[in-house]
Amino acid sequence: MPRKKPFSVKQKKKQLQDKRERKRGLQDGLRSSSNSRSGSRERREEQTDTSDGESVTHHIRRLNQQPSQALGSRGYDPNRYRLHFERDSREEVERRKRAAREQVLQPISAELLVLDIWEVYQPGSVLDFPRRPPWSYEMSKEQLMSQEERSFQEYLGKIYGAYTSEKLSYFEHNLETWRQLWRVLEMSDIVLLITDIRHPVVNFPPALYEYVTGELGLALVLVLNKVDLAPPALVVAWKHYFHQHYPQLHIVLFTSFPRDPRTPQDPSSVLKKSRRRGRGWTRALGPEQLLRACEAITAGKVDLSSWREKIARDVAGATWGNGSGEEEEEEDGPAVLVEQQTDSAMEPAGPTREHYKDGVVTIGCVGFPNVGKSSLINGLVGRKVVSVSRTPGHTRYFQTYFLTPSVKLCDCPGLIFPSLLPRQLQVLAGVYPIAQIQEPYTAVGYLASRVPVQALLHLRHPEAEDPSAEHPWCAWDICEAWAEKRGYKTAKAARNDVYRAANSLLRLALDGRLSLCFQPPGYSEQKGTWESHPETMELVVLQGRVGPAGDEEEEEEEELSSSCEEEGEEDRDADEEGEGDEDTPTSAPGSSLAARNPYALLGEDEC
């Protein structure tokens, strides 16, 4: 019998650790390395980068884990494109929790709601996005993959070599997601960069602008989306800001859920959720503008008359989908949604790019998570063809859809580019799945320093005996007061559930019910000019024209007891939004709730 090899304690420990990891991997429903390009790395909690001879270790947190039952049933790994972020260290989380309990919140003046794109992205620095390294047909698939891995690790190494983790924003560490961007850019004739109008600078990486308009020589359309959530004057000011600094952009204003900015709303609307009924997706504002931009770009090389006819039909009410929630057969377009989750779909395109192949224009929709890419596609089509969710990272692989026989739309998963944005602001911008945040309190503090949350929600300070007396507030107090008001209790000790309250507040901000809008430099000084700008008037009229009529939307008040959220509020943002059963933000510009908000920009003097 062969003698057993001696085994050190250290080796034994390592063996056990590996075994545990393997087991955990299986429970997580992760695929075996043979099916995954990232291979065994997928199961590790750490990534090690060795560029520059230095070892840079990134502790990665993987979000949006899918249940293992989903594995394999449709022939692909649902966890392959999960969000991968650098994990906040335990010390950092503890430090932030302490700060949330101790730091008294100071209101921040309107001037500081300015976001400077140069500070956020430092154009020309290593805060770039990863590119597909050069390749040739002689390379095997494995060679190609490992070259991409290496180049990605070098990219990460450069960023971590230049900035400390504390300075860096959350950004995507999953190479698979970047591969999706590469593929979408290779396929596209026109690139749509979709941004949220409340903070378009957050969603506008200048490196992408340079790459698309310069290196690729493609047209870039900037979509300022969700314009229903900002005052029209601010929307127009942002439009001009981007025109001035990025002259090659085509800019389109869009909202999938228009509402009339002139209609005053009940201040208590912050606690109401509205359900969309009636024509739903067919009311989107912006398809006509987008068509005009595409007509200008294609300059007659593609026949877009079928798109123009479709818009005319939508406007006339004879739409492809009547918005009743029932799917309709399409009259003149193949109703094909192609899910591109296969490896072959992800392989690089040939070196020569054929524009407008077969007389079809391919429009790639890219942008950060949660900016409304999928909603925009639904809004263009006029019915739900791709699913929409509050959870960032919901779209996991790119999908294509023929809007008309000559117009192909391509929906890319949300991408988080590296920047120097505070992580709290990223959370409020919907980049991080709220239900999975380790420490939500400082993000609440960030919000409450800029929006008078206590006043808007009529919160009573937890230590206040006399409610009329002034009390200094910290972020924790706000969460505690909201838990008290909503009746959120912990299951074990029936104490105020502060974590749940913090999540709930962040969701109100994300939905636009607590409004936090940033402004371009110089906006406050020229506010009057923007308010009387002809384009502002035009936008008001346009939104009023397509905004929902009274019978198409109804509002429901959420009860102030925890029982109304028995489903588990932690999971609410994970739900896919269904047609006709959708929470929509109710704090539109001009709402009196917003009007009482001295820090946020919404309708300060509109009511």
Ligand SMILES: Nc1nc2c(ncn2[C@@H]2O[C@H](COP(=O)(O)OP(=O)(O)OP(=O)(O)O)[C@@H](O)[C@H]2O)c(=O)[nH]1
């Ligand atoms: N108020 C308002 N909300 C919108 C609009 N468009 C999308 N939303 C909401 O924003 C959230 C995200 O929308 P999606 O269309 O799923 O966003 P996405 O960019 O595809 O997100 P990922 O799948 O994470 O990449 C959902 O809660 C939508 O209801 C809009 O025009 N106005």
